[in-house]
């Protein structure tokens with residue numbers, strides 16, 4: 001395709017395989033993968049089985065598939081949190097996974113967590129200070145920002161996390177299911193922010209079970225099923241095929 005040749009590739013996923021090895025007593029094996037029991041009592045879950053695609057700048061790519069199909073594993077492998085057992089991921093810059101959750105502390109105020117989350121995402125202290133007002137405003141938590149995070153509802157926590165992570169332009173941003181937690185109005189605002197990041201030459205991956213969010217945000221969709229990429233193409237085509245598959249299986 002001539003048009004494709006002119007776009008700058010930012011992520012190349014090449015024949016990516018991820019296998020999790022879990023002790024049989026472990027809790028990590030999900031219902032959809034077929035665990036293989038080895039003689040030593042270790043199960044292997046083949047979560048990604050040779051997934052390949054190229055993502056270009058200015059694309060926003062939806063990642064869909066039923067529970068346990070490998071979506072989060074793919075995102076974690078793209079940011080380097082989960083090592084591939086085969087194949088490779090190449091990226092023009094480090095992808096950022098939106099989900100500063102692990103870094104935030106429930107006993108600290110929203111205010112302190114903005115600093116903590118910002119640092120965890122690699123922002124400089126001065127950048128966080130400059131972005132503070134914008135983050136509070138986007139999260140709409142002005143009246144609650146001095147309270148400990150444990151007093152926030154899950155939707156309020158999700159809003160703060162999204163506001164921190166989306167406060168800066170990212171070259172490659174991965175949003176894993178974050179949008180489904182806030183209310184309708186916040187979802188619409190976050191979708192708008194994702195489109196803005198994409199329009200400013202970023203590439204956005206959105207993992208979601210909400211086909212409305214996917215349709216509203218993405219121009220291309222990757223559909224995973226049991227660790228394999230079954231379809232990669234324009235949003236409407238892939239979502240329609242996925243919904244048909246779900247209604248018949």
Ligand SMILES: Nc1ncnc2c1ncn2[C@@H]1O[C@H](COP(=O)(O)OP(=O)(O)OP(=O)(O)O)[C@@H](O)[C@H]1O
Nearest residue numbers: 020028029030033047066067068069070071072073
């Ligand atoms: N840390 C882990 N250890 C062992 N197995 C894992 C681990 N993480 C995921 N898996 C398994 O890998 C498979 C893919 O899981 P993954 O979380 O990538 O799916 P997903 O498509 O993101 O699912 P969901 O829609 O439910 O979030 C599942 O069978 C799951 O049980």
